[in-house]
Amino acid sequence: MREGSLVRTAVAPVLLGIVAVLLWQGAVSALDIKPFILPGPVQIGQQFAANIDNVVAGMAVTGWNALVGLVIGTILGILAAIVAALVRVVDGLAAPIVASLAVVPIVALAPVLYTMFGAGAETARQIVAGLAVFVPVYFNTLKGLRQVRPVHRDLMRSYASTRWQATRTVTLPTALPFVFTGLRIASSLAVISALIAEYFGGPVGGLGRAITSSAASSNYGLAWAYVLGSIILGLVFYCAALGLEKLATRRHGG
Template structure:
């Protein structure tokens, strides 16, 4: 009597828990819902005052009632964050490539980039508003670009140093120039590190642009709206603008992740 073979992924796999994209998406959604329910329950049962922490229902009510204002604030902050993200990414990648090619430049740039990494936004933003004028968005974009530049530079530089010596020797045997070796071997190897820095920087761009709005500049943006709402004791509305900032940060992060997937797929990664 012949025995039926059981193959992995057949009928026995039907009872397994879902994996892949379904599990990846479902798990954080369920966790988020649990956190929101616990939050609302704590606010209700403990009678927490709105000026300490409003409940999710109150925030959602204000978010829906002021949807257009929140959307306008997200657009203003997102525009500055996007400009800063693009400028910081381009400068970070270019400087990292040059530093990887020229050791002297690498040694000179390291302390400068380390110093940039610890510059406080609360001290830098007022100075930039004085330099560029309170009516310009330049200061906010500059702050966002500065926050983006650091993680992109360090991650790109680390990726550029991951090339194995045998691959460098092979390019030398083909008499390839430094730029040819960088373009065909070094940059493809560094690509995952570049996108790691970009994913980190995408959220930092939004946070930096939002924080810079607290210290002056044109009216508009989520930071200004949060400050105005809190100062008028409308804490539910202030948190509604905070929710807008969270959604904007998630949008930027998701966009960076999608770009990474598309580029990896095209490059065969």
């Protein structure tokens, strides 16, 4: 069972990725696709290795902004969901507001935030990442908090438990899988949102600005090397969220 699970979760995706890269390189070589259209994996890998310091520096900037947004957005999303679950009026008032946040375009929001907080500050990028994180965490947590069966609530009342005791022992453990589902979705969104926000101004650092600068100078292999850095960063965030979920689930199960 464990070996089969390992193959499904690790080996199979790696093999699929290797096959996809080989097909990509074969298509680029066989069809003589120009680098400005699509560079091959070999060229991207060479540029990535040759500029590893710059790529890592860009990953550090984007990663920090994404991490700040992820932490703040997750905390606010969970707290808001708890309040909405406890107070139905708040739920009714908050639902359309949170839904509207989900459709706010980063293209329009980022320049406004740069004007508010200054073009030299990373604050705008962190806020964009936080807003992107808040929405899935809020909705998934709220859904999880509503999964408690009435019979379980009645049982806690029969034990004369307080609302906090019922929340701690029944409601939160039931909601935990939903919280981590939102967190896994949000982990990737945080990186994507922080990176996209870098396209529209702000400090020079970050993968987004590096991609646009490289593409503007027609160095497409380098631009794709920064794209590769953003993919790695997104995978790191996702795997960290998945690992945290496994750890929390194991401790709760124990």
